[in-house]
Amino acid sequence: MKRLPPLPALHTFLITAQCCNFTRAGEQLHITQGAVSRQIAGLEAHLGYPLFHRQARGLSLTQQGQALYPRIEEVFELIGEAVEHASIRRTPLQIKAPTCMLRWLLPKLIAWQTLRPDVPVELTSSVQHGIDFRREDFDAAVVYSPLPGPKRVGQHLFDELLTPVCAPHLLEGPNAINALRDLEQHTLLHPSRDQRDWTHWLSAAGAQLSSIRQSQYFDTLDLAVTVAVQGNGVAIGDCTLIEEDLKAGRLVMPFDLNVRTGAAYMLVGSTRNEPSAPLRELMDWLVKQANTKPAATD
Structure with missing residues (x-):
């Protein structure tokens, strides 16, 4: 030759x-x-x-x-x-998400890497629920949209749906949670100082937060849920974000009432550049994962 x-x-x-x-x-x-x-x-x-x-x-x-x-x-x-x-x-996709989203998003990204090891992803979590692509160098982000309506930006993942959750053993024994009044014997775990999540749910259930004597406050939903898993109180959680904990039996829902807040989690791409083909594929896959989850009942 x-x-x-x-x-x-x-x-x-x-x-x-x-x-x-x-x-x-x-x-x-x-x-x-x-x-x-x-x-x-x-x-x-x-x-x-x-x-x-x-x-x-x-x-x-x-x-x-x-x-x-x-x-x-x-x-x-x-x-x-x-x-x-x-x-x-070689270039990982850079994704930002609120800390509370990790319970849902991290297992999805692990599954994605199994399916597409050629498209690596780096996930950054933050206590902030928004994104400013002008100042933050991310390819996409999951954001919390507190208001309903057409002004929402991005692809819809799922609506916020609140319900109390606790460790399984709190449904047994002399202080078992069987009715609303039983919450008075337990510590309510709040994911924020403003108490809005528990206030919203208790109002829908026909009760008032003032009747609950013990409360503990955290900076994020993830921390409150983690303490609930340890059996140290009752947290208010989003049904989608805690679905893996429910499936694994780490948490249970003592009540059937799930309350929509009107808020939602959205997936948004960077406004700085057109999304690459791998990014579009990942975003479409995440939206599909969110849409194929088991439907919760109100």
Whole structure:
């Protein structure tokens, strides 16, 4: 098998064939006209046939040059595609989400990496529920949208649906939770200082927060739910965010009442750039995962 010509010489031939001019080819390649001429002459010597007709008004491809040009062009297009593809594989997608979303989102991303190990994802959590793509360098984010209506931005994942949750053993024994009044014997775990989640649910249930003597406050829903898993109180949780804990038996729902707040979790892409194909695929997959979850009842 004859030794292949050097790749730089083939690239010089490609650019020169497009320009049919040594000077313009040199400008594109950032080398001198003489260097282009020498590389072409060396390539012709290696191949054993001329590639260009040297004419007073410029260059034109020989028959052999015309046959070689489209194949070399195709080769360099394939090289460019390979380099771009390799770059996409190495660069992880950067996703931001509220800390409370980790209980739902993290298992989904682990499943995604099993399906698509060629599209790595890096997840950053924050106690903040929003995103500012002008200042934050993320490809996409899950955001909490507290208000319903058409002003919501992004793809809908799921609505917020609140219900009390506790460790299974709190449904047994002398202080078992069987009715609303039994909550008075337990500590309510609040995911925020404003008490809005528990207030919203108790109001729908026909009770008042003032009747509950013991409360403990946390900065995030995730912390409140973690303490509930440990059996140290009753948390108010979102049915979707805690579904894995319910399936695993770490938590139970002592009441059948689930209350919609009008809020929702949305998936938004960066406004700085058009989403890449892998990002679009991941976002569509997450939306599908959210839409195929078991439906909760009010």
